[in-house]
Amino acid sequence: MPTDVSAERVPGGASEAASAREAPPQSGVTVQATLLGTGTSTGVPVLGCDCDVCTSDDPRDRRLRSSCHLEVTPRAADGRERPIRLQIDTGPDFRQQALRYGIERVDAALFTHAHFDHVTGIDDLRPFFFGNETPMPCFACPHTADVLRRMFPHIFVHDEYAGAANLVLREITADAVERGAPFRVESRYAAAAPPATAVQPIGLMHGDLPERRLAVLARTLPPEEMETVYLPPAVRKRL
Numbered sequence: 386m387p388t389d390v391s392a393e394r395v396p397g398g399a400s401e402a403a404s405a406r407e408a409p410p411q412s413g414v415t416v417q418a419t420l421l422g423t424g425t426s427t428g429v430p431v432l433g434c435d436c437d438v439c440t441s442d443d444p445r446d447r448r449l450r451s452s453c454h455l456e457v458t459p460r461a462a463d464g465r466e467r468p469i470r471l472q473i474d475t476g477p478d479f480r481q482q483a484l485r486y487g488i489e490r491v492d493a494a495l496f497t498h499a500h501f502d503h504v505t506g507i508d509d510l511r512p513f514f515f516g517n518e519t520p521m522p523c524f525a526c527p528h529t530a531d532v533l534r535r536m537f538p539h540i541f542v543h544d545e546y547a548g549a550a551n552l553v554l555r556e557i558t559a560d561a562v563e564r565g566a567p568f569r570v571e572s573r574y575a576a577a578a579p580p581a582t583a584v585q586p587i588g589l590m591h592g593d594l595p596e597r598r599l600a601v602l603a604r605t606l607p608p609e610e611m612e613t614v615y616l617p618p619a620v621r622k623r624l
Contacts, residue, residue, distance in 0.1 A: 414582060417456040421482035424448030426502040450476035450502045454488055457582045467580045469572050471495060479506030493570045496525040499532035507537060511550045519573040522555045530554045
């Protein structure tokens with residue numbers, strides 16, 4: 386386990402949130418990304434809307450709020466595949482998304498920014514602690530971390546009741562984002578020598594937020610391979 390994460394429950398852990406632990410770049414991993422939702426903040430169809438899209442019978446016009454689930458499988462010396470599961474954002478549709486796609490484990494969560502449609506399903510992380518009390522790190526920029534404390538004090542400030550999700554904030558500093566310094570994510574489901582991976586943060590502007598929102602790269606590619614990957618211009622410029 387990382388030295389800054391206790392194996393015991395961390396009451397009010399977010400009030401003393403540690404910075405995300407940096408990790409060296411990593412190669413030789415496989416990544417499976419599942420887009421749980423790609424809709425706008427209202428989802429599609431929009432309530433009360435009778436436009437062609439919202440009244441369409443095309444299943445592609447049924448979109449839940451934006452969220453992504455990553456399974457990162459590092460190259461293990463013993464040849465075993467032990468994926469690390471990173472949940473990116475937990476919006477109001479997260480429970481429905483997790484059931485639809487059969488998500489049974491989550492090792493860590495990352496919040497790209499603090500908008501309602503990206504964070505309000507956070508309580509649905511609770512079942513991932515049934516039978517496993519190991520704390521789950523939640524990676525976020527400082528502003529997002531502050532908003533999470535205010536919105537969910539029963540999780541991040543006061544240890545008010547048994548059964549609350551044992552989430553611990555890990556702040557990704559502006560300096561770390563600017564440098565693109567990868568941070569370390571470990572498995573919560575391995576008692577000894579848990580598999581770990583490095584995730585690289587990328588800062589992007591989004592609306593009038595007071596800081597950049599986060600995008601991530603879960604695999605470090607050599608420059609020649611990076612040129613073959615489609616990346617939006619704003620992301621490529623940050624690399």
